[in-house]
Amino acid sequence: MARIPADEAEDIFATAAELADAAREATLLYFRKTDLAAENKESTRFDPVTVADRLSEERMRAILARRRPHDGILGEEFGPKAGTSGLTWVLDPIDGTRGYISGTPTWGVLISVRDAAGPVYGIIDQPYIRERFEGGLGRARVVGPSGEAALRARTHRPLSQAILYSTFPEVGTQAEGAAFRRVAAQAKLTRYGTDCYGYALVAAGMVDLVIEAGLQAYDVQAPIAVIEAAGGIMTDWQGNPCHEGGQVLAAANRAIHAEALALLNG
Structure with missing residues (x-):
C-alpha cells in the first residue's frame, strides 16, 4: 500500500x-x-x-x-x-x-x-x-x-472439503437465503453465530468461506483489510468490491471464491 x-x-x-x-x-x-x-x-x-x-x-x-x-x-x-x-x-x-x-x-x-x-x-x-x-x-x-x-489464508481445496461460516442461518432475504443454501449444500461443514470472528478465522487459515448479507460498511472494512493481507479475497456476490457492506463473500483463495460465486448466482 x-x-x-x-x-x-x-x-x-x-x-x-x-x-x-x-x-x-x-x-x-x-x-x-x-x-x-x-x-x-x-x-x-x-x-x-x-x-x-x-x-x-x-x-x-x-x-x-x-x-x-x-x-x-x-x-x-x-x-x-x-x-x-x-x-x-x-x-x-x-x-x-x-x-x-x-x-x-x-x-x-x-x-x-x-x-x-x-x-x-x-x-x-x-x-x-x-x-x-x-x-x-x-x-x-x-x-x-x-x-x-x-496470518495466511488456506490454499485451495474443493468446496466439498470446505468449511463455511455465517452469522445467521437466515441469510438476508428469501432469495439470498436460497442462494446461500446452494453453497452450504456443497460444503463439508457449515457453522453459524461467529460474527466477525469468522472472518478472522479465514485470515488465520482455519475457514474457507464466510457468506453474509445485509451488512454495513463498519461490519466489513476491517475484515476486508485483514483477509486481503492474509492472501484471501472479499467481494460482494457478483465479485465486485463490498466496501459499503451488503452481500459479502469472503474466501480463503480465488479458486474457492469462484466456486462459491457460481453457486450464489446459479
Missing part, C-alpha cells in the same frame, strides 16, 4: 493499537454482567445496543480527536465525522452485540482505516480471549495468548 508513507503507517499502527486497547477495557467492563441492559435499535427484529457499545466508541473517538484530528470517522453508534486528510477511521465498537449479551467470546471490535479507494489497514480484536488480528500496510499477523503468528 504505497499510497501511505512509511512514517504515517507507523502512526496508524500506534493509533490503532491505542484504540483497540481502549475498546478492550471498555467492553470488558460489562461483558458477562448478568444485569446488563440492551436497547433494541430496530422495530422489525432484535438489534441490540448496550452501554458498552457506546462507551467503546466514545473512548476510541476521543483518542482520534487527540491523535489524528484531521481524519474522518465513521462509527456505528455515533455516525460520520468529516475529515480533511483523505483518511477515514471506520469503527464498530462491538461487532456481534447479540453474542456479547449472550456471553459468547465470538464478538469483536473492528477498527480500520480507509482512503478513497477502500480499506488500507484493519484490526479484528477479541478482547475476552485477547486475540488481535491485524492486516494491511505490510502487516498480516495475529497476536494473542499463544504469542504472535503470521
Whole structure:
C-alpha cells in the first residue's frame, strides 16, 4: 500500500493499537454482567445496543480527536465525522452485540482505516480471549495468548472439503437465503453465530468461506483489510468490491471464491 508513507503507517499502527486497547477495557467492563441492559435499535427484529457499545466508541473517538484530528470517522453508534486528510477511521465498537449479551467470546471490535479507494489497514480484536488480528500496510499477523503468528489464508481445496461460516442461518432475504443454501449444500461443514470472528478465522487459515448479507460498511472494512493481507479475497456476490457492506463473500483463495460465486448466482 504505497499510497501511505512509511512514517504515517507507523502512526496508524500506534493509533490503532491505542484504540483497540481502549475498546478492550471498555467492553470488558460489562461483558458477562448478568444485569446488563440492551436497547433494541430496530422495530422489525432484535438489534441490540448496550452501554458498552457506546462507551467503546466514545473512548476510541476521543483518542482520534487527540491523535489524528484531521481524519474522518465513521462509527456505528455515533455516525460520520468529516475529515480533511483523505483518511477515514471506520469503527464498530462491538461487532456481534447479540453474542456479547449472550456471553459468547465470538464478538469483536473492528477498527480500520480507509482512503478513497477502500480499506488500507484493519484490526479484528477479541478482547475476552485477547486475540488481535491485524492486516494491511505490510502487516498480516495475529497476536494473542499463544504469542504472535503470521496470518495466511488456506490454499485451495474443493468446496466439498470446505468449511463455511455465517452469522445467521437466515441469510438476508428469501432469495439470498436460497442462494446461500446452494453453497452450504456443497460444503463439508457449515457453522453459524461467529460474527466477525469468522472472518478472522479465514485470515488465520482455519475457514474457507464466510457468506453474509445485509451488512454495513463498519461490519466489513476491517475484515476486508485483514483477509486481503492474509492472501484471501472479499467481494460482494457478483465479485465486485463490498466496501459499503451488503452481500459479502469472503474466501480463503480465488479458486474457492469462484466456486462459491457460481453457486450464489446459479
